[in-house]
Amino acid sequence: MSATAARRAVIALAVVILAVFPLVSGNLYLQNLLIMTFLLAIGASGWNIMGGYAGYISLGNSAFIGLGAYTTGILAVRAHLSPFAGCLAGGLVCAVAAAILSLVTRRTRGMYFVIVTFAALQLLGIVATTWSGLTGGSQGLALPLPTWSLSYQNWPFYYPLLGLLVLTVAVSAVVRRSKLGLGLFAIADDEDKAAGLGVRTDIYKMIAFVFGGTFVGIAGGLYAYYVSFLNVAAVFDIVTSVLIVLAALLGGRGTLWGPVLGAFILEPLANFTSTGLGGADAGAIRLLLFGGLLGAVVLFLPRGVLPTVTRSWQRAQARRAGLAGPAMAGGAATAVPSDPDQVMLSRASGQPESPADILETRGLVKTFGGLRAVDGADLTVTAARITGLLGPNGSGKTTLFNLIDGTVGASSGQVILAGRSLGHRGRAARAHAGLARTYQLPRLFPSLTVAENLAAAQPRFSFRRLWLPRVSADERARAIDVLSGLGLDGYADSNPAELSYGQRKLIELAQVLWLDPVLLMLDEPAAGISPALAQRLAGMVRSLQRHGVAILLVEHDLAFLASLCDHVYVMANGKIIASGTVAEVSGDRAVVDAYLGDEVALAAAERTA
Amino acid sequence: MKIVNMAQGAFLVLSAYLCYGLWSRFGIDPLLGGFIVTIPMAILGVALYRLVIERVQRIDPGLTIVATFALALVAEACIALVWGPDPTASTPGYFNQAFRLGSLVVPRAQFYAGLLAVGVTVALQAVVRRSWLGHAITAASENPEGARLVGVQPARVGAWIFAIATATSAFGGAALSFLYQFTPDSQDVWIGLTLSVVILGGLGSIPGAFAAGLLLGVAEAVTSTYISVRWSAAVPTLLILVVLLIRPQGLFTRAARPDAAT
Numbered sequence: 001m002s003a004t005a006a007r008r009a010v011i012a013l014a015v016v017i018l019a020v021f022p023l024v025s026g027n028l029y030l031q032n033l034l035i036m037t038f039l040l041a042i043g044a045s046g047w048n049i050m051g052g053y054a055g056y057i058s059l060g061n062s063a064f065i066g067l068g069a070y071t072t073g074i075l076a077v078r079a080h081l082s083p084f085a086g087c088l089a090g091g092l093v094c095a096v097a098a099a100i101l102s103l104v105t106r107r108t109r110g111m112y113f114v115i116v117t118f119a120a121l122q123l124l125g126i127v128a129t130t131w132s133g134l135t136g137g138s139q140g141l142a143l144p145l146p147t148w149s150l151s152y153q154n155w156p157f158y159y160p161l162l163g164l165l166v167l168t169v170a171v172s173a174v175v176r177r178s179k180l181g182l183g184l185f186a187i188a189d190d191e192d193k194a195a196g197l198g199v200r201t202d203i204y205k206m207i208a209f210v211f212g213g214t215f216v217g218i219a220g221g222l223y224a225y226y227v228s229f230l231n232v233a234a235v236f237d238i239v240t241s242v243l244i245v246l247a248a249l250l251g252g253r254g255t256l257w258g259p260v261l262g263a264f265i266l267e268p269l270a271n272f273t274s275t276g277l278g279g280a281d282a283g284a285i286r287l288l289l290f291g292g293l294l295g296a297v298v299l300f301l302p303r304g305v306l307p308t309v310t311r312s313w314q315r316a317q318a319r320r321a322g323l324a325g326p327a328m329a330g331g332a333a334t335a336v337p338s339d340p341d342q343v344m345l346s347r348a349s350g351q352p353e354s355p356a357d358i359l360e361t362r363g364l365v366k367t368f369g370g371l372r373a374v375d376g377a378d379l380t381v382t383a384a385r386i387t388g389l390l391g392p393n394g395s396g397k398t399t400l401f402n403l404i405d406g407t408v409g410a411s412s413g414q415v416i417l418a419g420r421s422l423g424h425r426g427r428a429a430r431a432h433a434g435l436a437r438t439y440q441l442p443r444l445f446p447s448l449t450v451a452e453n454l455a456a457a458q459p460r461f462s463f464r465r466l467w468l469p470r471v472s473a474d475e476r477a478r479a480i481d482v483l484s485g486l487g488l489d490g491y492a493d494s495n496p497a498e499l500s501y502g503q504r505k506l507i508e509l510a511q512v513l514w515l516d517p518v519l520l521m522l523d524e525p526a527a528g529i530s531p532a533l534a535q536r537l538a539g540m541v542r543s544l545q546r547h548g549v550a551i552l553l554v555e556h557d558l559a560f561l562a563s564l565c566d567h568v569y570v571m572a573n574g575k576i577i578a579s580g581t582v583a584e585v586s587g588d589r590a591v592v593d594a595y596l597g598d599e600v601a602l603a604a605a606e607r608t609a
Numbered sequence: 610m611k612i613v614n615m616a617q618g619a620f621l622v623l624s625a626y627l628c629y630g631l632w633s634r635f636g637i638d639p640l641l642g643g644f645i646v647t648i649p650m651a652i653l654g655v656a657l658y659r660l661v662i663e664r665v666q667r668i669d670p671g672l673t674i675v676a677t678f679a680l681a682l683v684a685e686a687c688i689a690l691v692w693g694p695d696p697t698a699s700t701p702g703y704f705n706q707a708f709r710l711g712s713l714v715v716p717r718a719q720f721y722a723g724l725l726a727v728g729v730t731v732a733l734q735a736v737v738r739r740s741w742l743g744h745a746i747t748a749a750s751e752n753p754e755g756a757r758l759v760g761v762q763p764a765r766v767g768a769w770i771f772a773i774a775t776a777t778s779a780f781g782g783a784a785l786s787f788l789y790q791f792t793p794d795s796q797d798v799w800i801g802l803t804l805s806v807v808i809l810g811g812l813g814s815i816p817g818a819f820a821a822g823l824l825l826g827v828a829e830a831v832t833s834t835y836i837s838v839r840w841s842a843a844v845p846t847l848l849i850l851v852v853l854l855i856r857p858q859g860l861f862t863r864a865a866r867p868d869a870a871t
Contacts, residue, residue: 055671059615059678104850108857111613114674115804116853118615122801123846130839238797242682245675284689284793291682298676299661302668 011257015166022158031154035226037267038161039065042219043240044247044259045168046212049175051245052254054208055188056105056113060121062240064094064213067124068220073141073230074134083143084160087221094217095210102206109191125236140231143224157226161219165260168215173256175211179458180466182448184208186456188254189445196405198431198458198515207466242290243270249297252304261306356419357382358519358550364403364413366396366574373399375574376413381519383550386541388561388582390554391571392595397554398440400571401521405437406430418518432460434518440527442508444496450507451479451492457514482510502529509540520544522553526560538564558582570594611750611812612662612767615677618800619684620775624650624782625791626692632699632786639699640721643783647776654775658768666767681796689793696790722784729780730819736773737815746770750813798842805845808852811859820861 022031047061068090075086097120104116128135135141148156175181183204186194195201224230247266252258273286301308359381366374374396381387391397402408404415406427415422417433425433444453455471471479480492486506488499496504505525512520522541526534534557541564545551555561561568562582570578570585572594578585585591624646631642657680665676703717737743748756749763756763785791785799806825810817825845833841852860 057671057675059675101850104853104857108853110671111611111674112808112853112857114615115613115808116850119801119804119846119849122797123843123850126843126846130837130843238682242678249672249675280694281690283694284686286686287682288686288690291679291686295661295676295679295683298672298679299664299668302672 018162022153022155026153028153031158033268033271035154035157035161036271037263038158038165039219039223040243040247040267040270041260041263042161042165042168043216043244044251044263045165045172046214046216047244048248048253048255048259049172049184049212050205050208051212051248052259053175053181053184053188054205056110056205056209057245058117058209059114059245060117060119060241061212061216061244062236062238063117063121063124064098064216065220065223065240066121066128066235067094067097068217069224069230069235070128070135070141071217072221072224073143076143076225077141078134083221083225087218087225090221090224091214091218094213094220098209098213099206102202102209105205105209106202121236121238121241125232128232128236135232136230138232140229143228143230145228146225154226157222161222164215164219164222169256169260171211171215174467175208176256177470178467179455179470180204180207182452182456182470183458183466185254185447186445189447190443192407192427193439193443193445194456195427196407196431196437197456197511198428198461199456200428200458200461202426203461204466239286239290242294243267246290246294246297249294249304250301252306252308255304255306258304258306262304265305357416358418359404359552360414360416361400361404362414362416364400364415365411366399366403366408367411372574374403374410377571377574377576379569379576379579381550381552383518383545383548385566386545386551386553386564388553388555388565388568389571390556390558390561390568395571395594396574397571398523399574401437401523401554404521405435428458428461431458431515434516435521436512436515436517436519437521438505438508438512438523438525440523442501442504444504444508444511446495446497448496449493450483450488450496450499451476453496453507454479454482454511454514457511459515483507486510502533505529506533506537509537513544517549519550519552522551522555524554524556526555526557534560558586612666613674613677613804613812614771614774615674615800616657616681616684617774617778617803618796618798619681619688620650620653620778621781621785621799621803622791622793622796623684623688624779625785625795626688626697626782627779628783628786629697629699632701638701639783639786640725642786643725643780646779646782650779651772651776654771654773655768657775658771662771663764663767681800685793685796688796692793694792694794696792698790699786701787718787722788725780725784726819726822729777730815733773733777734815742766742769801849802845805849807859808849809860811861814859814861817859817861821859824860 018034021034025031043061043065046064047058051057051061068087071090071093072083072086075081075089076083081089101116101120105113129137131137132139146156175184183194183199183201186197186199187201187204191201243266247262248259249262250258250265251260251262270290273282273289277285297304357380359379361377361379364374364377365372377396377400379387379389389397389400399408403410403413406422406425406429409424417430417435420433422430422433444450445456448456451471455475458465476492483489483491486503488503488506491499491503496507499507509522509525525537525541529537538560541551541553553561553565565582568579568582568585569576570588570591572590577590577594578588580588624643627646627649628639628642631637631645632639637645661676661680662673665673703721706717708715708717708720737746745756745761745766746769748759748761749766753763756766789795802825806818806821808821809825810819810821825848828848829841829844832844
């Protein structure tokens with residue numbers, strides 16, 4: 001607690017000092033330096049919401065400074081709008097631009113986003129140069145000069161930018177502590193999994209990028225008025241983009257204060273190189289310096305100053321307290337609780353067995369090139385029984401799972417959940433419709449705590465929900481209950497990496513049950529865990545089924561399947577070749593062939609020889 | 610290898626300067642110079658892979674593209690410090706001559722550069738499709754763990770890929786050195802073009818890149834003829850944005866299995 005209080009005091013003191021500084025000192029050089037520092041800090045903090053929280057790095061964020069600056073400048077020159085109003089329009093234009101650019105991330109991941117932001121920066125530079133009728137082109141654009149008395153020094157720029165910086169950091173802090181932030185961190189860890197847990201990744205990313213872009217755009221507008229002259233080469237300079245990324249990385253990507261700290265470290269250096277260096281080589285030296293710094297930070301300080309310092313400080317604290325390492329909640333790992341299922345199901349529908357079909361697939365086909373991975377699969381899963389799916393490796397079971405939950409789009413065929421065709425609905429929409437799925441190897445979010453991992457699952461989407469706290473008090477209580485039901489008391493605030501494989505499997509199950517699913521798909525739930533744990537898992541699955549959750553599970557362990565499933569489907573070569581009880585299908589000739597194939601024939605041949 | 614190298618434009622311009630240096634200092638024709646320059650460029654590629662890329666991949670693969678971007682800036686700065694900021698070009702005897710085939714006028718420089726481009730593309734495609742190295746590259750890119758199991762060392766393959774990529778830029782640089790004027794910051798334009806070509810063609814596809822290169826050239830020519838020369842510069846970046854919004858897998862490739870190789 002005292003560390004938090006000390007940190008708050010330092011921050012409050014810093015803000016007060018910055019606020020009174022121009023009143024007590026008439027040093028215009030320092031005022032200028034601080035104004036430029038605020039600008040960079042806003043740029044880096046804005047970048048950090050998308051680049052740090054969501055892990056989508058942008059190399060073109062100075063495009064927002066340019067866009068905000070030119071919008072403000074053009075409105076001031078052509079429409080005689082005050083730059084202080086114009087910069088808000090600049091923010092709006094940047095918000096729209098960010099929203100459009102974020103559409104690219106709907107279907108593509110990290111490196112495409114880097115390319116898109118870089119291309120957008122280049123394109124804006126070219127447009128600003130070429131569309132000279134609007135922007136003044138290479139001649140530049142001169143804004144009207146400020147009309148206030150010189151005795152105000154640079155206050156009219158200083159205070160709005162300081163205020164904007166405080167606002168940017170405040171919004172950044174709110175995002176961090178909200179469900180929006182939780183979703184963004186989940187996206188950075190494992191976007192595909194987050195979507196499967198009902199996180200509307202497209203909306204989350206768009207909001208993150210729009211927030212960042214808007215503040216930077218407003219700051220760009222103020223900057224335009226401050227320098228009062230815009231030229232393309234300076235405004236769309238790649239070095240500005242580098243400084244933004246560098247400040248965020250140097251200070252600590254994904255932290256709240258890192259980008260601000262990075263800006264305060266970098267700007268004096270940047271200011272020196274742009275005013276202190278002269279001669280023909282000045283530009284090259286600037287490039288060498290900041291390019292080299294960027295490379296050095298990536299290689300030698302990838303976490304940034306703030307996390308590195310915090311960590312070594314914590315280590316020192318721990319050493320002083322006589323602890324060898326971080327405290328571990330040990331001992332409870334293998335305890336088997338009496339009845340875990342009640343808690344897990346506290347939100348399950350609890351309906352009596354209904355005869356209705358929960359899941360139906362009709363003629364599902366998926367081709368990859370010439371390969372028909374799933375070739376016309378029809379199956380029905382009802383709430384009345386536990387349905388198994390088996391088949392040799394490569395028979396298409398996991399692809400069928402991926403088709404049902406929307407990870408891959410079907411080439412043809414239909415998935416019908418509770419009577420409604422899922423069509424082309426995205427993964428999050430399927431999760432909201434009640435479809436939940438675990439993976440062969442559990443996929444938890446490594447940068448979130450166990451409780452946060454559970455609360456990351458979003459059974460529905462609304463904009464209001466985004467602003468709720470990461471883990472509300474109710475959710476935390478529920479998470480602790482669930483964990484204690486699983487025999488994992490005291491692990492709520494642990495990192496998933498500290499858990500064993502079996503424990504992670506249990507937590508992933510609890511995580512998807514958070515969605516309150518009508519259909520639960522389990523991909524090899526018993527693989528690689530101890531027989532005792534497998535038995536417990538079987539008990540949980542049975543209990544879920546009794547509470548009205550339809551279950552479809554893939555499993556290779558026939559004994560496990562036989563003990564659990566009332567009905568199984570057998571797949572081979574993408575087709576369903578048999579169905580019935582385990583006893584029925586294991587006597588089926590086609591099934592035996594599919595599983596054992598040539599080996600049986602070979603063994604038979606050997607016997608006769 | 611699924612690494613987007615933002616320094617490829619800088620390597621191209623560096624190669625152009627090296628070819629120019631060979632031509633102006635020793636009178637070596639840039640077309641021949643291109644072959645010579647492949648050697649230092651390949652060495653540079655391996656060195657950068659070992660010193661930078663491989664390490665970043667271990668630390669945080671998401672930052673690889675940032676590291677290559679940093680390399681591009683450093684390379685541009687070094688070029689500017691060595692050769693200065695003024696526009697440069699090699700002017701061998703044929704640079705402004707032309708063949709005449711009836712009414713068709715074919716500039717010799719463009720003709721040679723075109724031949725070089727076709728030759729390099731065919732050679733690259735042959736390496737990827739037919740050689741053991743090519744299969745190892747495909748394997749290591751699609752499934753590094755599996756590749757390791759069958760005796761392919763992804764790190765070594767990565768070094769080879771980088772060597773091939775930087776060596777190939779030597780031929781591009783050779784053509785650039787007598788086709789256009791270039792300055793150290795030309796890398797900015799060329800990385801835009803390079804990215805646009807690979808995005809259009811689909812990442813990982815050599816024939817796609819070739820087709821996309823042709824398409825891009827035509828699109829730029831059409832823009833400068835019918836709209837304005839000044840707007841043709843916007844074509845590559847505009848195409849990147851449009852293609853990534855509408856068809857992110859590129860114009861010429863099928864979407865890969867999204868569930869494989871993760």
